[in-house]
Amino acid sequence: MIQNLPIDITNSSLVIRELITRLRVCDVMSTDMITARRSDTLRTVQLQMKERGITGVPIAENGRVFGIVSVDDIIQALDEGHINDRVDAHMTKNVVLLEEYLPLSLAVSQFQRYSYGRFPVVNKEGLLVGIISSRDILTKLLVEINREVDRLETLIPASVPTSDRPNGFREFTIKQYDLDNGGKATESIKKLCESIGLDSRTCRRIAVIVYELEINLAIHSYGGVISCSYTPECFRIVSRDNGPGIADRDLAVTPGFTTANDWVKSLGFGAGMGLPNIKRVADEFHITSAKGHGTVVTVSVNLVQTGGGETK
């Protein structure tokens, strides 16, 4: 019996929601599939299913999908004695097809809507390129979640040794995709700034920097650490992560440039203004990164003379 996919598109964890939005049907589908022709018999399809251990076979010729035969159709044929009939006499003809570049979230909703066990996948020309089953989806999600867990386990960014910590030192660990807590480090730093008597404009500049760094770590990195410290002359903020790194640093600080996916944009971020905003309000801004490695962003705000820039 076919069961609905146990995936709640709306209320699943952030990791699951990000995965099913980022992944496409073509990332998950099987391309190693078998098909049958309309003139084949149901017995032929039954043997194909038995040999390959599958429960559904698309009926297609030259890439064009004419129908699908499921294991239920075969059971019915055996039951009613028409197992040697041609396929096209008994196949399901109103087949729901999925386009290969659809987000996986839409595929999941189709599975839940129709309660089918599989859907043929077609390209833009409408030709069959694969087949996707609920098992394919669960397997892929499991692989991706395992990868995420591995990444989290190895993600312990180098922390500043306690003995080397300067005055007023604060450190915050930011987890990947954790936007529910995004901004909490900023709130804490803002209170610190107010408590040490910084003027409201300087407090806002520092808050903008920490907030953008926090959000960047959550949406672009595998997670990382933000540390802050201050002297009477300078407030210093450092963001460190373990990857995936920035391929082109100049491009990354260009206003409007973004690598954010649709999921991130739907949450109000990914406008390509994060690093430019930080650079705009900082007195010193330095970024070290390379694709495949971690990124370190070091930012300073002068407390004695807050810079002459109008926007600061």
Next chain:
Amino acid sequence: MNQISLEGIAQVVEATHVVSASAEQERSYHWAICSDLMSDVLTRDGDGAVLVTSLASVQALRAADIVGIGAVILSNGKRADPQMLATAQSLSVSLMTSGLPSFEICIALGKAFAL
């Protein structure tokens, strides 16, 4: 520019108060920022501004708080979830929701501020 109270703004944009931060009751506003992208909000100094957004998320409140915006208007009838309500209270940012689209809210506020 006209200075308008929070109550006056609620009338102009047909909004319902969801969270009225106590310190905000006497505050007045004379301009608005409208965006669903929070980094855009962070480019502005928000004194005297209300934020109009359809982003019903705690991040709208956090971005508003960072730049000094005292009130957020959720457009298109968007509802605030419990986490958003708690954050608004915690940050002392007033929150209201209007059934009007962002564009119409901006027109209404523009007229009211310019009167």
